[in-house]
Each structure stands twice: as structure tokens, then as C-alpha cells.
Amino acid sequence: MLQLMNVKKFYNKRLVLEISSLKLGSGLFWIKGANGSGKTTLLKMIAGLIPFEGDILFKGISLRNNPLGYRQNTSWAEAEPLFPPFMSGMDLISLYRSIRKASAAEVNMLLELFNVNDYVNNSIGTYSAGMTKKLSLILAFLGNPSLVVLDEPTITLDPDAFTSMCMFILEKQKNSESIFLMSSHQALDSTLSLSCKELTVNNGNVLT
């Protein structure tokens, strides 16, 4: 379970989010909301990337009291990912693989699934936006993290990559205790959207 308790987020003294209590069980969550409503801010707090008041717990582990333990379960993919252009995709995958203790078989499965074998050894500076996005999703999925936070995962993906992402998420979700949080302005694949619970960020709060 993911639990937000008395969470407040200010930017330069401006209160952007105030969530007194939110509890999410395992499953897929589709976060909606108008531009500027606070979706990215919410996801970055849950991913442990930005400071805030209050606390967030995942499987009982407090982000405030045990930030390392919390982040060991958590992965994050940026809406518009930026990686060092001089590294190759495989350099980053190898780095993440060693940190997350992922197997070679899992790496190969993800490379195949997202069809990146042709360019994964090239430097990231040569990648298109969609190629970079696919790399960011592979990195987010590597090592079976149980809290996966994806900001706008669908943008710049071609239809095949979009289907691969949906297949992966649906497969992982079966018999799993994991939580996938995704923000999107776009319609999701119908199978995926049927499996998603919708959350709306509005007026600084999250409506379930």
C-alpha cells in the first residue's frame, strides 16, 4: 500500500498540493488533471525526488525516515527524459542492472520487447525523442521495482512501443503487489484503461 499523510508541497511559498490522507492499494492508477494542476509534482514526491512536508509510506516504509529503503522499491520515468548524451543506452542499462540486481534474461526481454537492439549500443546523443523514451521505460521496468512511477509514459511512443508498454504493465500487474502510477492526457490502450483506477488532481488535492 502507498500512503500519503499530511502532505503539503510549496513552490516559493505557494501551496500547490495539500493531501491530508491518500491510500492506494496495489494496481494501476491513471492520474489525470489539467495542465499545471500538480500531476508531475505529485509523482515526483512519490518517487522521492523533491522535498515536501508530511510523509509518504510504501509497504510501511517511510520516505522521510528511511529514504534509501523507500527508494529501493521505487522507479521513475520522466515525461521528457534527459540522459548523458555521451553514454550509450546499454551503459545505462548495465548501471541500472547492477544496482537493481536484474538478470541478463530480463535485460534481453526488455530490449526485445521495445525493439531497441539496433541502437542500444549507440550514444544517447544520437537518439530521437521516442528512442530516448523507450530507454527510460526499460530503465524504469528493470529489476522488478514494486512502485513504478511514470510521468506521461505515452508521449512520443510509436504504436508498437505503446502496445509493448501496455502489455508489460498488464503482465506485471497479474498476481502482483506492485503499484503503477501513470499520468497521461492521452487515452490509454483500452485494455490498460479498463484495468486502471482513475485519480484526478484538482484544486491541489487528489480525487479518487
Ligand SMILES: Nc1ncnc2c1ncn2[C@@H]1O[C@H](COP(=O)(O)OP(=O)(O)OP(=O)(O)O)[C@@H](O)[C@H]1O
Ligand atoms: N520548479 C518549480 N518551481 C515553481 N513552480 C513550479 C515548479 N514546478 C511546478 N511548478 C508549479 O506547480 C504547479 C503544478 O505543476 P506540475 O508540473 O506539477 O503540473 P502538471 O499537472 O504536471 O502539468 P502539465 O499537465 O502541464 O504537465 C504549476 O502551477 C507550476 O507552475
